[in-house]
Amino acid sequence: MMGKMKILMVDVDGVLVHGRPADGLPFGTYLERDLGLPVTVLQQEFFKPFWVDIVTGREPIEPRLTPVLAQIAPHIETEALLRYWFENDSRLDERLLEDLAELRKSGVALYLATNQEHRRAAWLMNEHGLARHFDDIFYSAKLGHRKPGQDFFRLASEATGARPEDIGFIDDAPENIEGARQFGWNAVQWTAGMRLETAIASLSNPAPQTNSGTVLRPVPLSGVFTRRD
Numbered sequence: 213m214m215g216k217m218k219i220l221m222v223d224v225d226g227v228l229v230h231g232r233p234a235d236g237l238p239f240g241t242y243l244e245r246d247l248g249l250p251v252t253v254l255q256q257e258f259f260k261p262f263w264v265d266i267v268t269g270r271e272p273i274e275p276r277l278t279p280v281l282a283q284i285a286p287h288i289e290t291e292a293l294l295r296y297w298f299e300n301d302s303r304l305d306e307r308l309l310e311d312l313a314e315l316r317k318s319g320v321a322l323y324l325a326t327n328q329e330h331r332r333a334a335w336l337m338n339e340h341g342l343a344r345h346f347d348d349i350f351y352s353a354k355l356g357h358r359k360p361g362q363d364f365f366r367l368a369s370e371a372t373g374a375r376p377e378d379i380g381f382i383d384d385a386p387e388n389i390e391g392a393r394q395f396g397w398n399a400v401q402w403t404a405g406m407r408l409e410t411a412i413a414s415l416s417n418p419a420p421q422t423n424s425g426t427v428l429r430p431v432p433l434s435g436v437f438t439r440r441d
Contacts, residue, residue, distance in 0.1 A: 216378070217320055217378065217379070217380045217398070217412075217415065218320065218321065218374055218378040218379070219320065219321045219322075219323060219372055219374050219378060219379045219380065220312075220315065220320055220321070220322055220323070220379075220380045220381070220382070221323050221324070221325035221350070221368065221379060221380065221381040221382070221392075221397070222312070222322065222323070222324055222325065222346070222381075222382055223324075223325060223326055223381075223382060223383035223384060223385070223388070223402065224324055224326040224328065224336065225301070225326070226383075226384035226385070226402070227305070227308070227382055227383060227384050227402045228304060228305055228308060228309070228324075228342075229301065229302060229303060229304060229305075229336075230303045230304075230305065231300075231301060231303055232300045232301070232302075232303060233299075233300070233302055233303045236303050238301075239296075239297055239300035239301035240254070243296070246296065247285070247288055247292075247293065247296060248285065248287065248288070249284065249285040249288060249293075253284050253285075254284070257280050257283070257284050258276070258277060258280045262276045262280075266329045266353070267327055267328065267329050267352050267353060267358060268352050268353060268356055268357065268358055269329075269330070269352065269353035269354060269355075269356050270356075272329075272330065273294070273329050273330070273331055274290055274331075277290050277293070277294075278290045281293065294331060294332075297332070298331075298332055298335045298336075298339075298340075301332075302336075302340055304340075307407075308408060309345055311407065311408035311409070312345060312408065313345065315408065315412075316345075321347045321372070322345065322346045322347055323346055323347055323348050323349065323350055323368070323372070324336075324337075324342065324346050324348075324349040324350065324351070325349075325350045325351075325359070325364075325368055325381065325383075326349065326350070326351050326352070326359075327351065327352040327358045327359055328349075328351040328352060328353060329352075329353045330353045330354070333349055333351045333353065333354070336349070337349055348371075350364075350367070350368040350371065352364065355367045355368065359383070359385070359387075359388040359391060359392075360385075360387045360388045360390060360391025360392070361391065362391065362394065362395055364391075365391065365392055365395035365396075365397060366395065369395070369397075375396075376395055376396030376397050377396055377398065379397045379398065380397070380398045380399070380400075380412070380415045381397045381398065381399040381400070382399070382400055382401075382402045382408075382411050383399065383401065383402060384401065384402045384403070385401075386401060389401045398415045399415075400414040400415050
């Protein structure tokens, strides 16, 4: 059981951010209608072969995306597609943000803990304004490891200087919750409609840790346009 929580780590996609601003649908829902590029083609030609290296920081996104677009959608500029993606994958849970602001006033430091590549991580913090709400962001491309790998949690912990048992974590992916608990974080799975106070109460009474190994799963194609972290 955790003592006084000093830090709360918050997942992005599926917890704080939920798809298109207008309706919450995945950002690629109307990609073909809007830009003339079928989602399935982008998945097959770009995300499937290159995403793991990009999201773990081994490669930047632009040199991989540009030649792919030249082949499958030469009418689309790389920056135009990135802008379309970021702006249509940005619906914020405003109620959660308000609750987090109250928690922050109590002295708890807030960090984002997410699987992201460099460009979207920067966009979320700077252009989308999340830097006003969080002390910093720990993301896979910067750390070189993605959740649920233990190195992600280790490096994020070391950067804060906090003990694992002083860190709380909310995420919607069960495998990330398991990985965080194995490292020693106090983690609770975020579900639709949950309130922060409920999650915090659950952190005070965490589920038992499992002894099974954490498997770093490949990114499923169906999840590329719904949740990346």
